[in-house]
Amino acid sequence: MHSHRPNHENPTSADLDVLSLLTSDHVNLGPLSPTAGTGNGIGKMGGSGERPKRQLPRRESPLDTLLISAVLAGSGPVTRHHLGHGPARPGAYTSCDESRPSSPSRIQPEKITLKSLQAPRSERLRLEQEVEITRLPYSTNHLSLPTSTSPTDDTPRLSPDTPRSPSNVMRPKRKMSVDPNPVSQILQAAASPINTNSFPTLPQLQSLFSPSTIQSDKTDGKVHVKCMARTRIPTPHGEMLLHLYHNSVDSKEHLAIVYDPIQLSPEARDAVKGRKEIRSKSLDQQWRIGETEMERVVRGAYIGRLLPGGESQASLPKSSQSTLNGEMEILDGLNDFDMEDEPNHQDILPLVRIHSECFTGETIGSMRCDCGEQLDEAMRLISLPRPIPNSSNNLPTPAASRTPSPDIHHPRQVPGRGVVIYLRQEGRGIGLLEKIRAYNLQDLGHDTVTANLLLGHGADERKYTVAAEIMRDLGLAEGGISLLTNNPEKVEGLTKEGIEVKERVGMIPRDWKCDGQDEGYGEWKLRREGVGLIGAGKASGKELEKYLRTKVERMGHLIDIPADKR
Numbered sequence: 001m002h003s004h005r006p007n008h009e010n011p012t013s014a015d016l017d018v019l020s021l022l023t024s025d026h027v028n029l030g031p032l033s034p035t036a037g038t039g040n041g042i043g044k045m046g047g048s049g050e051r052p053k054r055q056l057p058r059r060e061s062p063l064d065t066l067l068i069s070a071v072l073a074g075s076g077p078v079t080r081h082h083l084g085h086g087p088a089r090p091g092a093y094t095s096c097d098e099s100r101p102s103s104p105s106r107i108q109p110e111k112i113t114l115k116s117l118q119a120p121r122s123e124r125l126r127l128e129q130e131v132e133i134t135r136l137p138y139s140t141n142h143l144s145l146p147t148s149t150s151p152t153d154d155t156p157r158l159s160p161d162t163p164r165s166p167s168n169v170m171r172p173k174r175k176m177s178v179d180p181n182p183v184s185q186i187l188q189a190a191a192s193p194i195n196t197n198s199f200p201t202l203p204q205l206q207s208l209f210s211p212s213t214i215q216s217d218k219t220d221g222k223v224h225v226k227c228m229a230r231t232r233i234p235t236p237h238g239e240m241l242l243h244l245y246h247n248s249v250d251s252k253e254h255l256a257i258v259y260d261p262i263q264l265s266p267e268a269r270d271a272v273k274g275r276k277e278i279r280s281k282s283l284d285q286q287w288r289i290g291e292t293e294m295e296r297v298v299r300g301a302y303i304g305r306l307l308p309g310g311e312s313q314a315s316l317p318k319s320s321q322s323t324l325n326g327e328m329e330i331l332d333g334l335n336d337f338d339m340e341d342e343p344n345h346q347d348i349l350p351l352v353r354i355h356s357e358c359f360t361g362e363t364i365g366s367m368r369c370d371c372g373e374q375l376d377e378a379m380r381l382i383s384l385p386r387p388i389p390n391s392s393n394n395l396p397t398p399a400a401s402r403t404p405s406p407d408i409h410h411p412r413q414v415p416g417r418g419v420v421i422y423l424r425q426e427g428r429g430i431g432l433l434e435k436i437r438a439y440n441l442q443d444l445g446h447d448t449v450t451a452n453l454l455l456g457h458g459a460d461e462r463k464y465t466v467a468a469e470i471m472r473d474l475g476l477a478e479g480g481i482s483l484l485t486n487n488p489e490k491v492e493g494l495t496k497e498g499i500e501v502k503e504r505v506g507m508i509p510r511d512w513k514c515d516g517q518d519e520g521y522g523e524w525k526l527r528r529e530g531v532g533l534i535g536a537g538k539a540s541g542k543e544l545e546k547y548l549r550t551k552v553e554r555m556g557h558l559i560d561i562p563a564d565k566r
């Protein structure tokens with residue numbers, strides 16, 4: 001049924017007919033079918049054949065509201081056939097029938113083309129991605145496009161009306177191998193509060209900075225290490241350079257904590273002319289063609305000097321200068337300092353400590369072992385100014401120990417240098433879970449060696465291959481090292497790996513130190529009370545006594561048990 005009722009105000013004549021029919025006093029319903037009246041007694045055919053009239057009861061009110069609503073409800077403002085005319089278009093309904101092919105007077109209705117104001121979703125996503133790329137603070141494009149996200153942002157955008165031509169569609173610019181602006185500007189821009197919203201997302205960072213894994217780089221079966229990043233860490237013992245390593249043997253992140261003041265202070269450099277920096281070869285390498293300065297800055301790869309609070313801007317290396325064709329040369333071993341080729345034979349050996357992870361001792365201050373204390377002590381010792389070889393007095397003086405920075409004017413001393421190689425070999429290589437189980441066996445009366453053996457482990461399962469490779473990477477294998485340890489197995493292990501241990505320096509537990517062996521520790525402790533590592537104090541107690549004694553008696557550690565502890 002096709003009802004043509006445009007709206008409530010203008011009923012058609014058909015509607016009015018229906019209304020009058022329903023509201024009139026007598027309604028003639030027309031001829032009834034022959035069977036129509038048989039069942040209900042109404043309107044039976046008379047014998048005369050005269051057509052009986054059916055009467056409907058008169059409705060009380062000609063304008064019965066219920067009735068009117070019933071009629072009007074039959075045709076809403078828009079029927080299925082009128083869909084698309086839109087009530088806002090005057091005359092749309094009137095031309096409806098005329099637009100039918102059967103209509104005699106066919107008036108062509110005005111054609112409406114619906115137009116979306118939005119670009120297609122794929123197009124919008126592509127544009128969003130392009131804008132995102134241009135906003136990365138380290139990207140080359142970042143430098144040519146504003147990064148503000150404020151309402152005053154004048155980043156070029158396409159309005160929906162702008163026709164998209166190859167020239168006005170924003171495309172990422174060709175990736176250049178050089179930052180057109182100096183690192184200082186990039187750093188400033190990245191550090192600016194306005195850019196906090198535009199800092200790259202994690203996946204973006206990962207794709208830009210994650211290097212290929214060592215395993216996929218190397219397939220020759222040898223152990224390889226790669227320094228992934230380096231940063232400056234101010235510690236109670238001075239500024240250390242923390243290096244994080246990946247390797248081809250395990251998935252652990254081994255660390256090297258380097259003390260090398262000549263990299264951080266020109267005064268220290270002047271004091272030891274000819275000293276070589278402790279510098280990672282793998283970190284220094286160019287990791288990919290076109291690696292940018294910013295990428296090198298982020299991984300700590302010897303661009304300028306590492307200084308706090310953006311001061312690195314002040315010392316750009318010569319290597320950051322762009323060449324004429326806009327390509328930057330990043331060569332292996334580039335540095336703003338001149339590297340001395342000739343080793344200084346008057347200089348000290350680097351002091352090296354191979355330290356194994358101990359969560360209990362270093363993090364929660366357990367006194368079942370002296371590991372926390374040893375880590376702190378090793379960092380303290382490598383940072384001490386040291387007497388130059390052949391000097392009459394070979395011990396650091398108490399005065400030197402009190403001096404927070406090396407006393408570079410002292411005629412017999414030079415700034416210290418060294419590294420703590422921190423291996424993730426928890427529990428002498430058996431892991432934290434097994435070490436915890438071993439502790440419970442120790443509580444039953446077993447010592448640290450037997451507890452390991454009862455659990456089916458070796459007394460010491462550590463290996464030093466990775467440590468040796470890290471030393472080689474840091475250039476410490478060439479001239480030999482001075483090793484901080486009491487453990488003969490460490491000396492042996494490193495020697496087997498081709499590291500020349502020229503000297504061993506004992507690690508005396510602080511609780512076992514006699515008068516005169518203190519090397520300034522007492523004064524040092526007073527001076528820096530309240531600061532430092534959790535093991536910066538002195539570990540002591542019966543359990544520690546037993547542990548240390550077992551190391552000497554059963555593991556062959558090269559240290560004397562003090563007379564009063566025997």
Ligand SMILES: Nc1nc2c(ncn2[C@@H]2O[C@H](COP(=O)(O)OP(=O)(O)OP(=O)(O)O)[C@@H](O)[C@H]2O)c(=O)[nH]1
Nearest residue numbers: 355356357358369425426427428435448485486487
């Ligand atoms: N299995 C086991 N491991 C322990 C126990 N106590 C400490 N350790 C682990 O021993 C390691 C500490 O050893 P290090 O200090 O590096 O070396 P060391 O063999 O004692 O030799 P030094 O160089 O003289 O200190 C860490 O991995 C600790 O987690 C213990 O009772 N059982």
